[in-house]
Amino acid sequence: MTLPTTPSFRLDGKRALVAGASSGIGMACAVALTEAGADVTFAARRAEVLNGVVSAVSAAGYTARALALDVSHTNAVREVFEAQPYNIVVNSAGLARHSPAVETTEDDFDAVMSINVRAAYFFAQQAAKAMITQGIGGSIIQISSQMAHVGGVDRAVYCGSKHAIEGMNKAMAIEFGPADIRVNSICPTFILTPLTRPTFEDPKKRAWIDSKIKLPRVGKVEDIMGAAVFLASDASGMITGTSILVDGGWTAG
Numbered sequence: 001m002t003l004p005t006t007p008s009f010r011l012d013g014k015r016a017l018v019a020g021a022s023s024g025i026g027m028a029c030a031v032a033l034t035e036a037g038a039d040v041t042f043a044a045r046r047a048e049v050l051n052g053v054v055s056a057v058s059a060a061g062y063t064a065r066a067l068a069l070d071v072s073h074t075n076a077v078r079e080v081f082e083a084q085p086y087n088i089v090v091n092s093a094g095l096a097r098h099s100p101a102v103e104t105t106e107d108d109f110d111a112v113m114s115i116n117v118r119a120a121y122f123f124a125q126q127a128a129k130a131m132i133t134q135g136i137g138g139s140i141i142q143i144s145s146q147m148a149h150v151g152g153v154d155r156a157v158y159c160g161s162k163h164a165i166e167g168m169n170k171a172m173a174i175e176f177g178p179a180d181i182r183v184n185s186i187c188p189t190f191i192l193t194p195l196t197r198p199t200f201e202d203p204k205k206r207a208w209i210d211s212k213i214k215l216p217r218v219g220k221v222e223d224i225m226g227a228a229v230f231l232a233s234d235a236s237g238m239i240t241g242t243s244i245l246v247d248g249g250w251t252a253g
């Protein structure tokens, strides 16, 4: 009898680019892909912060590269992918500006949509274009949010931006599937990072978070690392056009 073989979770021989890798969830995902064997480029705007991260990765015995990149500059993104196709791309560059919907300013709306939707869209577009041109298939992973599946207090703009990610991922999954390019998202609950520190430090908001997460703790960046490796690897080879909720049960009810 021939037993089935578990598809590999390893990423040896794969090239990965992680945008938003200077901090928080993106940095954790980039480290996870590195540990799984991928050749990872850590990208974000702050070159000096990235250099510190890459030095720490090197000190841990891995090879990593730093790339200064603003994902809102589509021409720069295009140049990156034209110079070098990647098998795995993760986009964790994101922004939050919360307000009651009746008070949202056009500035805040445009700032959030410009990074969370527009930049995410063209990042995936250019990544896929390079994969198709080189005939290499791959995995595109957007760091979305649990707020792509539910509403949240003062979060009409943020929720709108993250729901948009899910829609564009589904359509891109249909279009890119024949080229063996998978498109998925990871939807985290509240994870303590520089982005969410102000929310965590507000006792009322902290109580709201604690009341919604079913497990007895909040999220940490390590909780996202396994999902990133899974979606990047052959272990998820038949998964596309969907999302993995890492939400501690928030959306369960």
Ligand SMILES: NC(=O)c1ccc[n+]([C@@H]2O[C@H](COP(=O)([O-])OP(=O)(O)OC[C@H]3O[C@@H](n4cnc5c(N)ncnc54)[C@H](OP(=O)(O)O)[C@@H]3O)[C@@H](O)[C@H]2O)c1
Binding pocket: 019, 020, 021, 022, 023, 024, 025, 026, 043, 044, 045, 046, 047, 049, 069, 070, 071, 072, 092, 093, 094, 095, 096, 115, 143, 144, 145, 146, 187, 188, 189, 190, 191, 192, 193, 194, 195, 196
């Ligand atoms: N933390 C949470 O609870 C949580 C929950 C659900 C979803 N998310 C999502 O997860 C993603 C990452 O959030 P985080 O909490 O890890 O935030 P974070 O610690 O503030 O990290 C954001 C990262 O994005 C980079 N970035 C921002 N604008 C960029 C741009 N224009 N070009 C390139 N890089 C850019 C930042 O680097 P530079 O400043 O160096 O460019 C930084 O590395 C976001 O999309 C967020 O919406 C977070």
